[in-house]
Amino acid sequence: MFEGGCHCGAIRYALSAAPTGSMICHCATCRRISGAPIVAWISIDPDAFAITKGKPTHYASSPGISRQFCGACGAQLTYARDDDDSFLDVATATLDDPNAFPPTHHSWLSDDLAWVEFGDGLPTFPKGRYDRD
Numbered sequence: 001m002f003e004g005g006c007h008c009g010a011i012r013y014a015l016s017a018a019p020t021g022s023m024i025c026h027c028a029t030c031r032r033i034s035g036a037p038i039v040a041w042i043s044i045d046p047d048a049f050a051i052t053k054g055k056p057t058h059y060a061s062s063p064g065i066s067r068q069f070c071g072a073c074g075a076q077l078t079y080a081r082d083d084d085d086s087f088l089d090v091a092t093a094t095l096d097d098p099n100a101f102p103p104t105h106h107s108w109l110s111d112d113l114a115w116v117e118f119g120d121g122l123p124t125f126p127k128g129r130y131d132r133d
């Protein structure tokens with residue numbers, strides 16, 4: 001069991017299974033929504049994700065894309081596609097232990113900021129590795 005939540009503590013969640021993926025997204029949408037140059041995500045089975053405290057706010061960042069936030073502190077928590085219920089992405093940095101699931105690759109380098117550079121040697125992809133980002 002892994003737990004996480006937003007910054008202010010109004011929203012808490014629990015994962016009942018380990019993630020199936022872990023990556024860092026460089027896309028312009030994640031950037032603008034989070035106010036950060038990149039956002040790290042883990043992918044999990046949606047059935048393994050449960051909100052245990054509070055009620056997140058939903059935002060459709062693109063048609064068919066739903067992101068959940070804390071309405072109080074603004075922390076971005078999840079990303080989901082209406083047309084694919086096989087996975088849910090959870091913002092890695094909202095986990096109580098973000099070190100538990102290190103990323104395996106970088107996605108959407110096509111949107112990358114010129115001054116974002118990583119020396120981690122992980123694979124990079126111009127768009128989504130699984131073409132679903």
Ligand SMILES: [Zn+2]
Nearest residue numbers: 006008070073
């Ligand atoms: Zn909050």
Ligand SMILES: [Zn+2]
Nearest residue numbers: 025026027030
């Ligand atoms: Zn993104």
